[in-house]
């Protein structure tokens with residue numbers, strides 16, 4: 001294997017990465033770090049390194065990784081893995097040997113006594129990649145289990161290596177022990193999937209190697225190969241010979257990217273083919289029309305346009321069939337690959353937003369029983385909401401409670417009225433301020449811009465019951481907005497503002513998988529009762545969620561105002577009481593915090609994408625003005641918006657999420673039209689002309705991001721993939737087109753959707769669950785343990801690590817690739833409704 005320019009080991013068909021990727025500081029082990037193997041274009045192993053338990057979980061500690069030391073002369077890569085708390089710093093060194101690499105562990109001091117029997121060399125394999133395969137341990141043949149079914153032991157918790165921040169993922173029911181998975185097998189050579197050359201990996205050592213199944217502890221657990229480090233030794237204490245499967249003839253099958261929902265006749269239609277560098281592209285691709293009898297006619301021979309290399313690993317080719325407009329069923333045939341069939345039809349966009357509105361936004365509703373035909377998705381959950389979080393607790397997922405509660409409640413006191421409305425923000429079960437506020441706001445924008453009257457869901461906030469596919473006479477858009485405001489209003493009235501998060505009190509509850517209703521007992525916590533004791537509507541089990549209130553700021557309440565005021569026009573005809581309540585609370589917050597929310601003139605300018613995000617009160621005032629027509633709000637925001645239009649664009653800033661500066665163009669400074677576009681239709685000609693003059697510079701900013709790649713959209717995403725910004729960029733293009741149809745190519749609206757729907761690197765699956773022909777099979781929703789999806793959820797998409805794009809579609813536990821955040825759903829709905837309008841215009 002050759003150590004390549006990017007600093008990983010490469011042979012045809014297989015790569016071994018050595019800490020090209022490291023553990024994430026916010027979410028800990030995301031199964032994307034350490035020694036990793038990419039074989040036949042799929043990442044099959046990760047987490048290779050020194051770990052302190054048989055099958056580490058997300059919050060188990062790992063050694064802090066030193067910068068990599070690359071020795072080009074001996075082709076080696078070496079890192080230190082520093083376990084500071086234990087004074088233990090093994091060196092991890094990898095170099096080529098025979099048909100693979102050797103992994104060596106070097107110690108200057110012997111393994112500390114407390115880590116003997118715990119510190120070991122681990123390498124983790126993705127279970128789903130290996131379903132249906134076997135392994136050999138020495139010469140014994142064994143099946144890799146589809147489901148965890150091996151043995152465990154409990155050990156006294158005093159023996160446990162504490163997790164980060166003393167978290168405990170295991171509810172021991174007060175027994176004082178923890179769980180230790182036992183090996184499935186032990187030997188000196190383990191070969192994973194010897195029968196399948198794409199998956200075959202062999203590990204040999206003089207020391208014993210065991211294989212474990214981490215899924216006994218956690219559903220996202222892995223098959224782990226592990227050798228313990230011997231005690232009392234220094235120098236080279238362990239060596240593994242790792243032989244992946246090299247193939248001198250392997251060529252990755254071309255990935256033909258195209259929209260899995262198909263195309264509307266008048267739009268541009270360009271498939272993008274991702275090709276192995278060892279492949280030589282054919283000059284012609286064929287578009288086939290599928291006839292009713294199953295026969296196929298070649299309707300177009302497309303000249304393959306070589307786009308070239310993008311992001312080092314692959315070459316790209318484009319196939320343009322824009323001039324094919326005849327409705328029908330088509331597929332693409334190129335380089336020996338025939339794609340699945342897809343439609344060309346004027347209505348392809350018509351119903352693509354339905355699953356998000358009908359299912360994803362409904363299934364993710366908190367405090368509701370959600371039914372669909374014979375199935376109950378979940379019962380009425382978190383009816384014991386919620387307790388004031390005590391001061392100075394730091395919990396998982398970035399929750400933090402400082403000294404101040406900013407409320408009238410005592411620590412652990414029950415805050416009344418909160419068991420209503422809101423959504424699980426994503427794959428977990430908490431109500432995060434940004435997601436409940438943004439989801440409500442964007443649903444309100446859906447109503448403002450498009451007024452969809454669709455009614456296919458029964459939503460009853462009184463009995464807290466929703467029934468999917470059951471019309472109840474009220475537009476679902478309006479009911480979903482109300483599901484947001486009932487929670488926001490309850491928070492404002494009972495807490496005083498929308499709290500950072502209403503979240504689980506401990507790790508055991510945070511990682512819950514299953515029916516949301518079983519997360520808590522629904523009874524308010526009473527510390528005078530014994531644990532698990534129940535008396536009436538109270539219980540002694542501390543499972544109630546915490547309200548995290550220390551991050552309150554007057555400026556933060558401005559977003560509470562935006563969401564409530566934006567909801568008002570939608571609610572007032574259907575739910576006048578809730579509408580008035582929302583407006584009243586919005587005005588109350590405005591009056592109360594107007595002064596305190598003013599930006600500090602001495603603080604550095606607030607960072608916004610186009611610079612000068614400025615005064616957080618502008619948006620609140622705009623929404624209050626649209627809701628009430630009261631001139632005092634306009635008098636406040638108009639001079640400030642005009643000032644934004646006069647400002648010089650700020651210098652580009654880089655995005656911390658992006659590696660290698662690859663996508664810097666997308667963040668180049670330009671005019672800030674966010675507020676101006678919102679008020680544009682209500683303003684006079686003088687204002688409108690001023691905005692219009694800035695549109696070319698703005699268009700330049702929002703369309704430049706895709707110029708560095710063959711897909712024509714800014715892809716982004718090294719720690720969290722970029723689909724949400726692809727959607728928002730495309731929608732921004734629509735907003736410009738709506739007011740200035742001659743100043744932007746409406747194809748930018750479709751380009752974002754094409755990408756989301758399958759015209760992207762790695763695979764051609766649609767990133768919208770259940771939407772399109774070939775769609776996501778698994779996603780990181782709260783039903784991820786079932787390897788399933790919630791239709792209408794939009795996954796983040798492609799992570800970019802080193803030169804490798806990935807969106808795994810058999811392993812649902814990568815949040816950065818597969819976690820369908822709820823606030824992306826209404827943004828996607830906006831974009832679909834925009835696309836319907838653009839399609840109608842172009843097809844005319």
Ligand SMILES: [Ca+2]
Pocket residue numbers: 397425426428429430432
């Ligand atoms: Ca969350």
Ligand SMILES: [Ca+2]
Pocket residue numbers: 455456457458459471472473474475476479
């Ligand atoms: Ca309805």
Ligand SMILES: [Ca+2]
Pocket residue numbers: 384520521522523524525539541542543544
């Ligand atoms: Ca409870």
